[in-house]
Amino acid sequence: MKKMRIKVLFLFMTLSLVLVACNKDEETGVDREAALDNLNTENMPIVKEQIELDIFSGKSATTADDWNDVLLLNEYEKMTNIDITWNQVPADGLEEKRNLALASGDLPDVFYAANIPVSDIQKYGAQGTFIPLNDLIEEYAPNIAKVLDENPEIKKGLTFPDGNIYSIPTVYSPEFPSLLIGAKGWINGEWLEKLGMDNPETTEEFYEYLKAVKETDLNGNGENDEIPLSSVAQMSRIIHWISGAFGVQNKGQLHTLIDEDLKTGDLRFFPTSDSYKSMLEYLNRLYDEELIEQNIYSLEVDQHLANAAEERYGAVQFYNPNELYGEDVGNQFIPGNALEGPDGTKMYTGITSPLRSLGNFVITKVNENPEASLRWIDYFWSDEGSKMFFMGIEGVTYEETAEGPKLLEEITDNPDGLTLTQALAEYIINPGGNHPVMVTDDYFTGSENAPADKEAVGVIEPYLIEEVWPSFTYTAEENEQIIILQTDLSKYVAEMQAAFITGEKDFSEWDSYVEQIEKMKLDEYMEIQKNAYERYKGN
Amino acid sequence: MSKSGMSDKTFEILNNTFLTIILIIVVYPLIFVLSASISDPQAVSSGKMWLWPVDITFKGYEKVFADSSIWRGYGNTILYTIVGTAVHLFVLLPCAYALSRKELKGKKIILWFILFTMLFNGGLIPTYLVVKSLGMLDTMWAIVIPGVVGAWSILVARAFFQQSIPDQLVEASKIDGASDFYIFMRIVLPLSIPIIAVMALFHAVNLWNQYFNALIYLSDRDMYPLQLILREILVVNQMQLNDPSGGGAESLVEQVKTAGLIKYSVIIVSSLPLLIVYPFIQRFFVQGVLIGSIKE
């Protein structure tokens, strides 16, 4: 009887499997000619007869709940004649849902702002799930093509080892360093004055300042509760500010383990270098003397904001203080300098590549109108389109002034008490979210464009590193190996970094740390990175 | 009987002390949540508020009550919980009852068939494909049906039936000409209120708290259950913290502030219905619910 049951069960299972399997791959014959006939290769509308696109999109919590109600997209639908069904996925479930869609073959026409990792673009590009865009860009996307031509490093970073481009990226304009830097270092200017100190220029002066903050009741509340240096997201932001002084991570923030050896010009695994060690020693000194917020490794954003509101911080590495802490507290802060290290190195490495992220617009194989889809996004890369994307509709959200377009007062100073982001949500889908467009300072409304940030950039700019590497691209085989190697290495480096800084591990254990890293197949890892680097240079 | 045991009086004192200590430990964080829900968020996160409310404000509640998506989520959750619990009982009770009857052959195989599902599963993709091929995506059924019953509840309910429904009763009814359907509906179920109450409570609470199925199977925002909406508000995404493509500061601060404001009030609002329901269900615990093995 047992056997019988199992047999029946087995039969049932296979049957249903066949059913499930059949359901899956019904590729419709794509009528290419009709689609191309319907397409206008120039100007609006993009298509003669209305078409529909099914788009999977990551949704930032700050944008409108339903993008079908957003003015920008409705206007754009009228302009383009393309009707879009937005399948919006909240950031929380983005990875799961995107992977499910890809793995189950339940594909949309386009993945938009879905933050697809480079390895997946490679994988699904090679499998044919994502279509190559090189030729399409040349033919149908003049604005994107222009950006790629003008910025060869973006094009290099976008091209996979098989020579194909599979995605339209998020690009931060190279002329907009404030955004490329993102969060910046800020010093409490009022406290500097009280202490009679100058804005620190070197790591030693910085140390002196922090020390003075620690020892003085600068907020005058009678308690010794001043916190000299703080940030959010563990130690990484503070390191963005400091690392340049030690010449560490000197090819930008997208590469967390490798950079260039400044002496030899070779590719370097920097977490085992001497300069990295001296940086950790410096940070360890700060931490040990309680100059860095002691709970920085467990600090939550709201705790940080609460401390800031009580005027406890002497220096922070974070976004625009006016935005974060409010005008009263925020106004006390002035931009921090790029710091000069003990051996005279002075550079600022806390900057990302203009090729901010790759996987925010891919066209899948089920898309019957890849040309129209590409044209749809290409418009937002034009000057006009970019203005529309970031500022909305003239007369509704902004007006043209002598100094360029300005958001209307009812947006910036909303009568219903809405914040800028809330007020904009009804009209546009920025800020927030990885949009596959080029962000320029002409129309960007975020805080990185605020006067304080521009001033901060002015201070840092002379010391910014010249070359910033984008993410490298790998072959399928390299990819598989490097994920394993990098997961182990990154984890070990991060944990040991924390341990050295906090004093959990003594620097006498440095050699065994280096040895351990070498044991973790460092040579294999560097071999792959070297190949990828050569390809990047040669592209 | 040994004489070593403590007296009843001592026991009572000790027991009550023990419970009081437990209660203090449990209640403190609850009071904290309650106080935090009407305190200034800044005072909460800076550690100033530690028992009673500081800088009382009802902004959190105002925000919760004004947020239409929270209420829509609330409505959805109530619907999913009621329907889901009903379907759960519909699947669970007959099966558990049948497994408790000695007339049923092959009990052991069936029980193993059920138990085995606790240990192995095919993973996310194949399950997703099944749900999809049944056309359940973006319907209430995707929330209600996957996970409708588990081995655990079947074992519990079956043991109850075994212990509480006497064979003689069923046999006598059969001799009177009653069908199994009739016996189950008219005799067994009325005698099984305690187990129905307990099972319904357990499943309802699980449905109330769960979000993962909704995350995976629903894409229509209007259908999101409360927990998914809350996560969207409360979970400050790491991606957003480190990689805000433009407008990082604003959206970050905004989200942190909203989350801080409603974090605690929303717990109160969202768990109240089940806290109110609980004492009523407790009444049914007059008869025992024991768990048995899968031995026949």
Place this chain on the structure above:
Amino acid sequence: MHKKTDCSYLPLGNCYVPGSEVGGQWMETTKKEVVTPTYNGWSDLKKNIRRNWQIYIFLIPALLYFTIFHYIPMYGVQIAFKNFIATDGIWGSPLIGFDHFTRFFDSYYFWRLLKNTLILSGYSLLLFPLPIILALSLHEVKNKYFKKWAQTLTYAPHFISVVVVVGMIVIFLDPSTGLINRIIVAMGGEPIAFLTSPSWFSHIFTWSGVWQTLGWGSIIYLAALAGVNPELHEAAKVDGATRFQRIIHINIPSILPTIIVLFILNIGSFMSVGFEKVLLMQNDLNASSSDVIQTFVYQTGLLEGQYSFAAAIGLFDSAINIALLIVFNYVARKTSDNSLW
């Protein structure tokens, strides 16, 4: 009455209490040798089904559910041995054998992951008796209102989402502003960096879990205790047993089968640690004790879309669970006569 006291110290399953009323009271649990016709073979089964077909109908919804939603998807297990390629589907992806397993076992962190997972799981299992103690204690409370309130309050934390629980832990345990550390400092101690110290992680993780699930976990035992035959207590009272003695000799043996079966069922999911909470509580400093298999799967598997690898690790977990389940069931059967099978 007096006769029955003889069995009051025996496990309940062996005690026969005649004449109980239907429903309202406890019923005997021994298997009486009811004379049932024995069925042999296929044709007898058919006869049985024909006679009791309605009983078999009762099974259909549940069996259909398990077949469709559990057994059909099980073909997905094979991706653990394959290199899953989405476009080729689960069946079409190339077979690569045990590569994913070796990759996991060879991983630098394998032993650490295994150790941490076992510690966290074992710790929670160690605290398995707490809800039972709470239930036994609550059961003894005479004051109705106190009992009701105590039950409702202990059950309430179950509704607080993990995100908020972790947020509260961070606030309570903050080295400078947290309540616990302020108490420590007030008593003249040094503040402890609970959240960033590897040695504290398992305690914080487990005990906050206990706080959240204690009351919830006791419900099933409370329900079981309600079923203890009051006559046993009456008889024991006549014999002069104290309340504590009656708990030890009547209440605990009565719910022992429940306890054992629940315990074994718990073992069946031994390897699954609440990974979301771990992830929220994890930082670079405590990673050496907070890194568990599930977070590893999340980091290397799910985020990178490596389903095959994740499936292989899932299979490894299942294997451990099953092994433990078999061992514990065997031990339980040998030592207590109560077991899952």
